[in-house]
Amino acid sequence: MFDYRSPALSKALTLLIILVYLAFNSAVADELSSQPQSTNNKKHYKIGVSFVNHYPHFDFSSAEDKGLSWAILEAFARDYGYTFEYVILPPVRLQSALDNRTVDFIYPDNPKWLAHKAEFDRNIYSIPITEATSASYVESFNQNLPLSEVTSVSIPFGYSAITWVEPIEKYNIKSIPVRDLEMALHALKTRTAVAADVEYNVGQHLIKSRPILGSLVVNKNLPKRAVNYHLSTKEHVLLLEQISQFSLEQKELIEMLRSTYGIKSYEQVFN
CATH class of the missing domain: 3.40.190.10 (Periplasmic binding protein-like II)
Structure with missing residues (x-):
């Protein structure tokens, strides 16, 4: 008998959900990718990510299942015809990498973590990728x-x-x-x-x-x-708008992924 709670089976189910979702949306993704997404038609982006093992939220150093955040970002990228390259960095170096344009985005980020930063040099944030x-x-x-x-x-x-x-x-x-x-x-x-x-x-x-x-x-x-995890950038606003739209349109998929990874919200834990 299969144990649906086993880590190996849970991981397999998670990846299966992502693959099935991507297969059903391939036609939509192809149509979107044939349309101009931005003025420079850039399709490949670097995302600076924390090297911290924060599983089940994320573990970008893993060779296989990198967690909920990765699953959501990859589903979005496939939908819109993008490819993401994850640049693993110590948390204290993420902001400097974004400031220096070494990466296009950083994750996770939250405006409260950089409240001291000058007003003219603020990061631009997506809606929460996850909580x-x-x-x-x-x-x-x-x-x-x-x-x-x-x-x-x-x-x-x-x-x-x-x-x-x-x-x-x-x-x-x-x-x-x-x-x-x-x-x-x-x-x-x-x-x-x-x-x-x-x-x-x-x-x-x-x-x-x-x-x-x-x-x-x-x-x-x-x-x-409760702490929201955002994707942030200095200049790629269109992609942030698109991932915000994706989050609103694909609530069912995101909730399915949250459930698969067993992630409880603040309200579920403390109310």
């Missing part, structure tokens, strides 16, 4: 711990921990920088940190695949919020 859920993980015995009693929080390097900025200052909480999301969770097991700032769905994926993390849970009293 993430910032959450705070703890050991199960701290599931109801109030914020005022948290003494330390582990934060992965390169992440904008916007939900924790104010609490850290208000309660004099020690910020523990760690290499990645998995290490942020391991910091709870070693008692290096009391809480961990980790995206909910990524945390669930890591906990399911790492038995040692099985006792970790989300504390709903601690910082949390």
Whole structure:
């Protein structure tokens, strides 16, 4: 009997959904690709992407299934006759790559991450490609711990921990920088940190695949919020308009992909 929950089968189903969708839309894609898409008819774009393993949202270093964001971007590209080249970079280098025009777009991006940037040099953003859920993980015995009693929080390097900025200052909480999301969770097991700032769905994926993390849970009293992941650029506005239109027209496909990857929204987690 097949186990529909197995990672291998889930991956196969995800790729099958994408292939079936692309096959059904090939005629539409061919028609669109024969029409001028922009003044310079550019069809190949470079997208600077984070090298962080943020699966199931994204893992662009994977040789096969690169996650939900990749699946959505690839479906859009096929529909509109584009090809995307993913340039993997450290999160701290994404913005400079876009500023220098080394890449045409960066992903993920959010206007709140660059609130300090000069008004004349702002990025231009698509509508959200997908939504993430910032959450705070703890050991199960701290599931109801109030914020005022948290003494330390582990934060992965390169992440904008916007939900924790104010609490850290208000309660004099020690910020523990760690290499990645998995290490942020391991910091709870070693008692290096009391809480961990980790995206909910990524945390669930890591906990399911790492038995040692099985006792970790989300504390709903601690910082949390919905965070949108956008595609951003300096100049390719037409493509952003097209991907926004695609997102509106293909809601059913996107919801199917979200379900296949098992991604829960903020409302599903905290309401």
